Amino acid sequence: MNDWIGHMKHLVGKERVVGFGEIGLDLTEPEKDWHHQFQLVDRLLPSLKLRHVLVVHCRGMPGDSSTATIMLLLHRMKSVSCIQRMHLHCFTGDSYVVEKWLEVFxxxxxxxxxxxxxxxxxPQEAVTRIHESRLLLETETPYFPLPGNKWSSPNHIHRAARLLAEIRNVSVEAVLAATTENAIRLYGLRV
Structure with a gap:
């Protein structure tokens, strides 16, 4: 693991690297491995720079909303600057998590x-309360395939947009426009 961590630290030191992660906690993994995830987070976070976007992965136990896991990770990230740009990847939390996370970050x-x-x-309520300037779309390829597909792919992003639009009671076009602008702004992409 030390070789892998050294390689990761070397890569994130490169000026062109924008994202850092994804790191976090995944409690769908066997309980015996959880302490390794905590150690990994603790060992990697010191290499994080403000120029990076910290991509956070946080998943609770199967059937759980992930609220407790996300809050545990929030507490664990005290060493991270409050102005750090973050992408809470594959978010499933509720409004309480959104509020508490935004208070700190x-x-x-x-x-x-x-x-x-x-x-x-x-979590649907959280989707409606998050300001549109903070929304991102993801496919999490190859996971979460559309019905009849073995895997998802980037061209399935429209379905995520449609589902988000339905919950927020806005047009798909509005969701696509906002999330595209947000991704460009967050990651410093050039179009």
Whole structure:
């Protein structure tokens, strides 16, 4: 693992590297491995620079909304600057998580996949409360395939946009425009 961490630190030191991660906690993994995830987060975070976008992966146990796991990770990230730009990847939390995360890290963006189709009212409420300037779309390829497909692919982004638009009661075009602008702004992309 030390070789891998050294290689990661070398790569993120390159000026052209914009994103850092994805790192975080995934409690769908066997419990015996959780402490390794904590150690990895603790060992990698010191290499994070303000020029990076920290891509955070956080998933609770199967059937869980991930709220407790996300809050645990938030507490664990005390060493991270409050002005760090972040992308909460594959977000499934509720409004409480959004509020608490933004209190600590106001430069956070929330990424949504086709998983929003399975959201109950609590994460759906979070989707409606997040300002449109903080929304991102993701396919999480190859996971979360469309019905009849073995894997997802980047061209499935429209479905995530449609699902988000339905929850927010806006047009798909509005979601696509906002999330494209947000991704360009967050990652410093040139079009």
């Amino acid at each position: 106001p430069e956070t963006y929330f990424g949504f996949t086709n998983m929003v189709e399975r959201f109950d009212r609590h």
